[in-house]
Amino acid sequence: MATTADITTTPDVGDQALSRSDRTLIALLLTSTFVVIFNETVMSLALPHLMRDLNISAATGQWVTTGFLLTMAVVIPATGFIMERFSVRQIYIAAMTLFSTGTLIAAIAPGFPVLLAGRVVQAMGTGVMLPLLITTAMNLIAPSHRGRVMGVISIVISVAPAVGPTVSGLVLSRMSWRWLFLVVLPIAVFTLVLGALKVRNVTTPKPARLDVLSLLLSAVGFGGLIYGLSSLGEGDGHTPVAPWVPVVVGLVSLGLFGWRQYALQDSPLLNLRVFARRDFTISTFVTLAGFVALFGGLILMPIYLQTVRDVSTLAAGLLVLPGGLAMGALSPLVGRLFDRFGPRPLVVPGAVVLSGALWLLATVGPTTALAVVVLLHVMLMSALALMVTPLMTSALGSLPTDLYGHGSAVLSTLQQLAGAAGTALFITVLSRTTASELVGGVSQASATADGVRAAFVAGGIVSLVAVAAALLVRRTAPVDGEHAPVH
Numbered sequence: 402m403a404t405t406a407d408i409t410t411t412p413d414v415g416d417q418a419l420s421r422s423d424r425t426l427i428a429l430l431l432t433s434t435f436v437v438i439f440n441e442t443v444m445s446l447a448l449p450h451l452m453r454d455l456n457i458s459a460a461t462g463q464w465v466t467t468g469f470l471l472t473m474a475v476v477i478p479a480t481g482f483i484m485e486r487f488s489v490r491q492i493y494i495a496a497m498t499l500f501s502t503g504t505l506i507a508a509i510a511p512g513f514p515v516l517l518a519g520r521v522v523q524a525m526g527t528g529v530m531l532p533l534l535i536t537t538a539m540n541l542i543a544p545s546h547r548g549r550v551m552g553v554i555s556i557v558i559s560v561a562p563a564v565g566p567t568v569s570g571l572v573l574s575r576m577s578w579r580w581l582f583l584v585v586l587p588i589a590v591f592t593l594v595l596g597a598l599k600v601r602n603v604t605t606p607k608p609a610r611l612d613v614l615s616l617l618l619s620a621v622g623f624g625g626l627i628y629g630l631s632s633l634g635e636g637d638g639h640t641p642v643a644p645w646v647p648v649v650v651g652l653v654s655l656g657l658f659g660w661r662q663y664a665l666q667d668s669p670l671l672n673l674r675v676f677a678r679r680d681f682t683i684s685t686f687v688t689l690a691g692f693v694a695l696f697g698g699l700i701l702m703p704i705y706l707q708t709v710r711d712v713s714t715l716a717a718g719l720l721v722l723p724g725g726l727a728m729g730a731l732s733p734l735v736g737r738l739f740d741r742f743g744p745r746p747l748v749v750p751g752a753v754v755l756s757g758a759l760w761l762l763a764t765v766g767p768t769t770a771l772a773v774v775v776l777l778h779v780m781l782m783s784a785l786a787l788m789v790t791p792l793m794t795s796a797l798g799s800l801p802t803d804l805y806g807h808g809s810a811v812l813s814t815l816q817q818l819a820g821a822a823g824t825a826l827f828i829t830v831l832s833r834t835t836a837s838e839l840v841g842g843v844s845q846a847s848a849t850a851d852g853v854r855a856a857f858v859a860g861g862i863v864s865l866v867a868v869a870a871a872l873l874v875r876r877t878a879p880v881d882g883e884h885a886p887v888h
Contacts, residue, residue: 430534437527442565474623476528481807488602497593500526508582535809551794552736563725570718615670618658625651630821672807684796690867693823724782731786743876744791751787752871756864763857827856
């Protein structure tokens with residue numbers, strides 16, 4: 402696997418080599434972003450421990466994750482404005498200070514309300530980091546070498562959430578849930594201090610007006626959609642309102658939000674002109690289909706392993722680890738291949754393999770060899786490795802420089818929505834199929850196995866759309882400060 406030092410020593414940025422400070426900046430952003438995104442899923446196995454230690458119900462405990470996602474939904478759409486208005490140094494220090502403070506609050510929380518507050522503060526810092534990393538890399542790295550760096554960024558995006566449950570299982574098998582935060586805290590503080598000393602500015606802030614109405618519509622729109630989809634994904638029937646209500650409210654609010662952004666020609670909160678670029682729109686669409694599969698698989702595999710195969714929490718975490726490691730190992734190589742051959746030779750085979758993996762996973766059952774299940778999961782994650790780097794690089798590379806911040810904010814926001822949608826789709830199909838089978842008198846394990854197969858069939862159907870759209874992806878190249886398609 403390529404090291405950070407390796408990928409940041411690109412021969413040129415324009416006509417000049419990357420300076421030591423540039424390499425240090427990218428390395429710090431990569432490390433910090435990995436830590437904060439890893440934190441998104443590290444609580445995935447901690448719910449039973451929270452229920453016991455804090456004397457709360459499952460419905461209340463779910464807010465540790467739901468509250469985090471809702472805060473991210475509010476923060477990420479505003480990152481385009483934030484990166485126009487403030488310098489890289491200011492944003493980095495503020496984001497890591499928030500994340501470190503939230504981690505400390507969560508670690509010492511005497512009860513659930515304080516723990517939830519800590520998670521919200523963490524999410525405020527987390528939401529800014531990925532767009533900041535992507536925008537900084539796009540400004541520093543020459544177009545001919547961006548795939549190489551975006552390959553390592555893809556590790557952050559995909560492997561960090563994948564290894565979260567594994568680390569969570571390891572920690573919880575021996576220690577209290579508080580150690581999930583105490584392990585992360587010194588790393589977060591170290592990167593904050595180092596960043597305060599080393600991070601420099603690579604963009605020029607400019608005056609920008611914050612449209613409060615846009616911010617409110619964005620919060621209600623993206624927050625409503627993620628909350629509604631997450632409620633569907635929980636599948637426990639304990640949500641305060643029917644999940645379709647926040648989904649409808651979110652869709653209406655997003656319609657008004659879109660109208661408002663086009664009305665604000667000079668200073669939109671989130672510049673939707675990025676969708677006027679054909680290559681951005683197509684690459685983003687295929688990326689979202691991939692993330693539906695990624696997050697659906699992340700939530701489904703532990704359920705299958707623990708309920709159908711009766712393996713321990715720790716064993717389940719270890720069995721899904723090879724898939725995450727495979728994706729991490731392939732991503733830098735895929736980045737180099739992208740720089741040489743462009744996106745289509747990678748994305749089309751990746752989409753086909755992704756679809757094949759999902760359809761094969763739809764055949765697993767109570768007696769399928771665990772080695773086969775692990776192999777299919779590795780196949781799924783490897784296919785995503787072929788897709789994520791080329792698609793993200795093509796999407797952002799099709800934009801002019803002044804839209805990098807807004808483009809990365811749009812991508813990050815939609816990835817959150819795709820994750821919630823993937824979870825909701827897979828869990829809803831799983832829950833309904835399992836309930837139907839239980840009525841027929843079959844065992845819980847057999848009913849869950851049928852539900853898992855049905856959920857992967859739903860994912861397979863989504864993947865067929867991704868295969869068709871992947872055929873439309875094409876390479877982009879810079880022309881006079883902009884980026885035009887190369888046929």
